[in-house]
Amino acid sequence: MTAPAHPTHPRRSDATRAAILRAARERFAADGYERATIRAIAADARIDPSMVMRYYGSKEGLFAAAAEFDLRLPDLAAVSSEQLGEVLVRHFLARWEGDETLVALLRAASTNPGAAERMRGIFADQLTAAVATFGTDPALTARRAGLVASQILGLAFTRYVVRLPPMVDVDPEELVSWVAPTLQRYLTGLPQT
Amino acid sequence: MTAPAHPTHPRRSDATRAAILRAARERFAADGYERATIRAIAADARIDPSMVMRYYGSKEGLFAAAAEFDLRLPDLAAVSSEQLGEVLVRHFLARWEGDETLVALLRAASTNPGAAERMRGIFADQLTAAVATFGTDPALTARRAGLVASQILGLAFTRYVVRLPPMVDVDPEELVSWVAPTLQRYLTGLPQT
């Protein structure tokens, strides 16, 4: 994403751009959108705040670049239909732990309309598309995706943002065994069973 | 909460205090902690910003007063054990819709450490206490409460903060029928069933 689209000469400033992005993700994840100041991000990247403006235009532009994200959902059509829930929880858990971009997006979405829009896009598009691959009733697809998102985001919110002690301390494997049946029912079950 | 602890003469400024609190809750719920400025809150309440300082000391103090909240959980010991989930979802849904304080707390908890601490307190104390009333294994109580919190907060986050379309549009009764079994299992079930 830092590299130019057309094969021009690789820019000498690519390292700086990457350092800014890395610092921005850290700060946005730790402090949210408004508390993460351009000055602090620039200090972390050991450059001048004005460089951030030159390379990313504005704070909004910087966040848009830092919050670029792909859920990298596995192909659910290739998963045995009674393991969908477990596969999904495991995938999301690994994704949250391995990349702080999602936490940055989650924190920022609470106060920044652009971040909320981005979050809607990611979960409405990517997740809904994944749910649609093992198409049952198309009318229910969006609702299933929404319910899955509510449990996944709630898990992330309590574990990484609010840091509820029982959710922070719990063993990831036990978390999977609790939450997998929930997603399984949201994906393949019917209400009021 | 506005009335003084000791039975002194009721203050003439109680109406102003209440107006400030109401405006503060609205702004905190709509904009989060940092974007909700004292100036904007004062303008909504049609008074001078300095009044906010005099009556609540600081912005943190105002938020502490505005985020005072009681979940008012029903006595779960009086609920038939297979209806726990349904009763809880219904109660929380009504509580979210009827009082914007919880949304304010939810939005602010993403960026304000004090708000996150308050949220931890509410869900760790009040919810854990409610779960403990129909005591099964005490070692599991905190984990059950945490899991319930993750689904409840995820529901609120997707419906009221991020506003995921499928979660906004869904009929509340259908939402209950989907989520109740989840809470039911978190409260009374065992993992990996």
Add this chain to the structure above:
DNA sequence: GTTGTGTGTCAACAACCGTTGGCATACGGT
């Protein structure tokens, strides 16, 4: 060597923020 372009620093701006102190006014007790 000269020129031009990309990379980086520095200082400053205008706007906004939470917060403070002073001053006018209206009320309640006597």
Add this chain to the structure above:
DNA sequence: ACCGTATGCCAACGGTTGTTGACACACAAC
């Protein structure tokens, strides 16, 4: 009527923020 106190407004402060423009230096092309 008088006085102390509570209530309200106004103006300003110091600090921080995003953003901007001018200037210094390095490197590549010729």
